[in-house]
Amino acid sequence: MGRDGAQPAPLRTHRMDVVRYWGEAVALVAADHPEHARRAAQAVRVEYEVLKPLSDPEEALSDDAPRLHPDGNITRRIKIRRGDQDPHADVVVKGEYEVGMQDQAPLGPESGLAIPDGEGGVDLYIATQWLHVDRDQLAECLGLPPEKVRLTMAGIGGAFGAREDLSMQAHACMLALRCGRPVKMAYSRSESFVGHVHRHPARMRYEHGATRDGKLMYVRARILLDGGAYASSSTAVISNACCFAVGPYECANAAIDGWVVYTNNPPCGAMRGFGSVQNCYAHEAQMDKLAEALGMDPVDVRIRNALETGSSLITGQVIDGPVPVAELLRRVKAMPQPAAAASAHLDLTQMPGGVSNTTHGEAVRRGVGYAVGFKNVGYSEGFNDYSTARVKLSVAGGRPRVEVHTAGAEVGQGLVTVQAQIAGTELGVHDVAVLNADTQVGSSGSSSASRQTYITGGAVKAACEAVRERVLALAVSELSGLGRADSDADESGWRLEHDAIVAADGSTVITLATLLGEEVIEETREFRPRRTARLDAETGQANAHMQFAFAAHRAVVDVDTELGLVKVVELATAQDVGKAINPQAVEGQLEGGAAQGLGLAVMEEIQVKDGVIRNPSFTDYLLPTTLDMPPVRMDILELGDPNAPYGLKGVGEPPTISSGPAIVSAIRSASGRPVNRVPVRPHDLLGV
Amino acid sequence: MKAAHPDALPIAGGTDVMVEINFDRSRPDSVIDLASVAELDDWGPEDGYLRIGAGVTYTRIISELGDRLPGLAMASRTVGSPQIRNRGTVGGNLGSASPAGDAHPPLLASKAVVELASSAGIRRIPARDFYVGPKKNAMRKDELIAAFLIEPSNGPQQFSKVGTRNAMVIAVCSFALTLDAKRKRVGTGIGSAAPTPVTAGEAEAFMQGVLDEGGLWEKRGEIDPSALVRFGDLVAAAARPIDDVRGTAAYRRHALAVLARRTFAWAWDEYRRKSVA
Amino acid sequence: MKVTFTVNGQRVSADEVWEGESLLYILRERLGLYGSKNACEQGECGSCSVYVDGTLVCACLVLGGQAQGRDIVTVEGIADGHALHPVQQAFVEAGAVQCGFCTPGLIVAAHDLLRHTPEPTTVEIREALAGNICRCTGYAKILDAVHLAAERMAST
Known part of the structure; x- marks a missing residue:
């Protein structure tokens, strides 16, 4: 299979001043076969003046460090100061914690198809989390007006934050516009590992003070996130990491100092849990330490300090709506625990080490651990959060039909189904079509921050309400024209149901097919949640968030204490979802989110040395398999948030926040080792 | 055939070779498809040993030879996934000679013998002499791995x-x-x-x-x-x-x-x- | 080179195949069978699971030339026309599909499991599907789906 002589076309010399990380794009090659493209890419000569990489975030903070960007190395600094800065405490516990770099590893690598329109514009079919922000960035990159760049959602293989930033979008468009031909571009897995941002690695130093009876008196924390070579969403991630640094606990006195810095490491940005995952490992380890220091039960010490409705966060924001932190903890604690492994019959799949036959029960100790976490739903700190929905009601084939059109990105979370459910419910129509998302309708914002069911769901609801209003008005005018309105019951009791207008007594007033005939009713609405405000630069005080979501986990693990191998036996969780619009999909979020939490706790880490990723493949970046992920026992609460459409809460992220910390807590309890770093590696449990 | 194309890369199940090609780590001039060589799929007794063709998959070792070669079968069960075990072979493991190959330790423990074939005939090398360096084995360029010989277990x-x-x-x-x-x-x-x-x-x-x-x-x-x-x-x-x-x-x-x-x-x-x- | 084989019962040929191409590439890029997914190209995720002569394999690890004369069944060949196979129907109903990228490979792998083990235990399902990575679901609904499919296939 040697090369058959095909020579790549000579390449234009491309001049770039600085490459800041391993994997940064420097040249583009398109060909009629991937092998030709690979050989051509190999022929590209790049001259690098190799500098010593700045790969330690601690070093990046120092004044002596080289400045990687004109403004220096600090991408954002957060300071939160609340209450007494020199408070007394009977008991003090301290700890240092480290979180490794996790990859979202969506199963579908980045890919897209760019088609030049022959008039200087381009159509891009793309798997993304936010069509409109991609469009705006692309228009700027390509020097085109936004209307010349049209994006259509293509099939998506998961996202989890990895598709928030541009990957190959601009490259495919540049090549297509340059060649005047459609260009398809797809990353290989190893390219995907360097082609999107990752979860920020974190180093955290904590000090908790409490009274003898377990009341938190103060928390001091220093949080350092490695943002890698470019900013991505680092400024928002560090904000979350600091806002929720204490966890869902009342704490009148706090001093939180956070930095996210530039290094020459791979860029980091959004991943499910968004800053709250890292700090949860720290604050929950601290709560366990506090319980031990006080001789209290670890769940009791958490309940003792749990946030409630009306509590103030360390940012001064008073939380309204249900805040069931104590209730979630009580529920996970009360759930039955799995039986100890049956000793009569050896089932290797249930053992630490699994089918690799490393133990038949030798040195296996069981541990139980708890954790609770929370984060914001939707955008924060004054970011303009809204979504747009267009809803069209018409009659097709003698039956009413609803079309819902939004730009909301279905990434596997079930947004398409939710939109159809909402439209079907609001308009009482069986035949609902959700059109493919594209930029021909207004922005829906991103599929992130657990926000789409809330925000785009809210927009669909609002557009449906507007359509319904017009339908009912039409019915009143049509029927009064027929002289029927007077004789009928009070029209204020009319509703849309079963493809018809139905009176309060359940009788059909008129079918929608009859009423509408040829008429088409179309409405477009934007939905906006409550406004938020930016954190104060000196004190970090603000009403920065519009909704909060909470979950608690209990983990039961078996640890082979001689080999340091772990089997997670069971996860149990309780979560308030406000209102489960699609209960099966909600369960899927709780189970799948917990699996990603498990991954970070015990196996997933992008290993970086001198800025180079050492394991960019599924052979060496391990994801949980069927034999790693245990059953998840679930208790789903629907407490109803009075501020949200249908009372719902964002669901997707909380399962990824506290699942891992609960597992690590259980590992500590089983092994007796401190375990201050995730993912937990076998040698960490042995001290060898 | 191998003698005529000494640089050709033999491929059986492809579970190693294809990764090298897909990841652009190797571009062999030509490949020899062993998966279509039926003789490599046989196994049978020979002088108190079992002679097992290099093309016998891990799945077959588990199902057909698990009682006679429990150690190798246990190792085979830990190889990749069902899809990999359906394709991967001990012969491939020997050819790649990766120190991480799961078949090697039981072959060493049971003092297995590797059979190499070339146009000059066959020669047999103890597994203990077969691995000569990182991903290097004692095979000559004109040879192919035909089989391995291993004694059926007479103890745990x-x-x-x-x-x-x-x-x-x-x-x-x-x-x-x-x-x-x-x-x-x-x-x-x-x-x-x-x-x-x-x-x-x-x-x-x-x-x-x-x-x-x-x-x-x-x-x-x-x-x-x-x-x-x-x-x-x-x-x-x-x-x-x-x-x-x-x-x-x-x-x-x-x-x-x-x-x-x-x-x-x-x-x-x-x-x-x-x-x- | 030219490669000729049977896929889902139909004789097909691909011309000018580069010798290093995988069966997966031929299926997707030359035959337009996009069901088999490309997620890792090293047999670690199972998204490209297909049958080759009735054996479950990863199409990414089969060299194109090795498919010559073979009988290939892809996920597109599992359904009977437009009627979903019970395994597919069960995946839909059980909520075993989120982003869907792993689903085709899991359908073929679950189909293979139920051919050999019509009433699998949960542990047997877990072992049989250990080579199919799903990043979305945490697998619980996938296990439910396989049990549901097994029940339905047993009762028909």
Whole structure:
């Protein structure tokens, strides 16, 4: 299979001043076969003046460090100061914690198809989390007006934050516009590992003070996130990491100092849990330490300090709506625990080490651990959060039909189904079509921050309400024209149901097919949640968030204490979802989110040395398999948030926040080792 | 054919070779498809050994030979996934000669022999002489791996492998043990803890001494726990591990000692129980 | 080179195949069978699971030339026309599909499991599907789906 002589076309010399990380794009090659493209890419000569990489975030903070960007190395600094800065405490516990770099590893690598329109514009079919922000960035990159760049959602293989930033979008468009031909571009897995941002690695130093009876008196924390070579969403991630640094606990006195810095490491940005995952490992380890220091039960010490409705966060924001932190903890604690492994019959799949036959029960100790976490739903700190929905009601084939059109990105979370459910419910129509998302309708914002069911769901609801209003008005005018309105019951009791207008007594007033005939009713609405405000630069005080979501986990693990191998036996969780619009999909979020939490706790880490990723493949970046992920026992609460459409809460992220910390807590309890770093590696449990 | 195309890369199940090609790590001039060579798919007895064609898949080793080659079957069960076991072969493992290949430790422990074929004829090399360097074996360019020969078990065998996931994982380190009850010998094989798969000769000799001196083979007597610890330490000492993305050298040594101790205890326990039954 | 084989019962040929191409590439890029997914190209995720002569394999690890003369069944060949196979129907109903990228490979792997083991235990399902990575679901609904499919196939 040697090369058959095909020579790549000579390449234009491309001049770039600085490459800041391993994997940064420097040249583009398109060909009629991937092998030709690979050989051509190999022929590209790049001259690098190799500098010593700045790969330690601690070093990046120092004044002596080289400045990687004109403004220096600090991408954002957060300071939160609340209450007494020199408070007394009977008991003090301290700890240092480290979180490794996790990859979202969506199963579908980045890919897209760019088609030049022959008039200087381009159509891009793309798997993304936010069509409109991609469009705006692309228009700027390509020097085109936004209307010349049209994006259509293509099939998506998961996202989890990895598709928030541009990957190959601009490259495919540049090549297509340059060649005047459609260009398809797809990353290989190893390219995907360097082609999107990752979860920020974190180093955290904590000090908790409490009274003898377990009341938190103060928390001091220093949080350092490695943002890698470019900013991505680092400024928002560090904000979350600091806002929720204490966890869902009342704490009148706090001093939180956070930095996210530039290094020459791979860029980091959004991943499910968004800053709250890292700090949860720290604050929950601290709560366990506090319980031990006080001789209290670890769940009791958490309940003792749990946030409630009306509590103030360390940012001064008073939380309204249900805040069931104590209730979630009580529920996970009360759930039955799995039986100890049956000793009569050896089932290797249930053992630490699994089918690799490393133990038949030798040195296996069981541990139980708890954790609770929370984060914001939707955008924060004054970011303009809204979504747009267009809803069209018409009659097709003698039956009413609803079309819902939004730009909301279905990434596997079930947004398409939710939109159809909402439209079907609001308009009482069986035949609902959700059109493919594209930029021909207004922005829906991103599929992130657990926000789409809330925000785009809210927009669909609002557009449906507007359509319904017009339908009912039409019915009143049509029927009064027929002289029927007077004789009928009070029209204020009319509703849309079963493809018809139905009176309060359940009788059909008129079918929608009859009423509408040829008429088409179309409405477009934007939905906006409550406004938020930016954190104060000196004190970090603000009403920065519009909704909060909470979950608690209990983990039961078996640890082979001689080999340091772990089997997670069971996860149990309780979560308030406000209102489960699609209960099966909600369960899927709780189970799948917990699996990603498990991954970070015990196996997933992008290993970086001198800025180079050492394991960019599924052979060496391990994801949980069927034999790693245990059953998840679930208790789903629907407490109803009075501020949200249908009372719902964002669901997707909380399962990824506290699942891992609960597992690590259980590992500590089983092994007796401190375990201050995730993912937990076998040698960490042995001290060898 | 191989003689005419000495640089051609043989491919059977493709579970190693295709990764090299897909990841653009290798561009062989030509390939020879062994999956379509029916002779390689056979196995049968030969002079007290089993001669197993290089193309027999892991799935078949488990289902067809599991009772006669329990150690190799245990190792085969830990290879990748069902999809990989349906395609992957011991022959491929030998060809790649990766120190992490799961088949190597049981082949070493059972003193298997590798059969190489060329236009000049066949030659047979003990597995213990076959691995000559990192991903290097004793095969000449004009040769192909035709088969391997291995004695059916006449005593307990074990295989154990450490990975950081509970399935489908490449070995951080692995260990195979064969108790040859007929000759009263102990065989070992270590994977993923040296530049090549290796045996632990001193550990074998030590344990044979313990068993002989105590007349334990005949008595089927208990083994002193301190002997197990010593055996584990000698196995660990035979390794020459490095730090890499999958684990540290220190951990590998530690884990090998534990695996050796445990697997010997399981095997000896089985040997003793067989006498009671 | 030219490669000729049977896929889902139909004789097909691909011309000018580069010798290093995988069966997966031929299926997707030359035959337009996009069901088999490309997620890792090293047999670690199972997304490209297909049958080759009735054996479950990863199409990414089969060299194109090795498919010559073979009988291939892809996920597109599992359904009977437009009627979903019970395994597919069960995946839909059980909520075993989120982003859907792993689903085709899981359908073929689950189909293979139920051919050999019509009433699998949960542990048997877990072992049989250990080579199919799903990043979205945490697997619980996938296990439910396989049990549901097994029940339905047993009762028909």
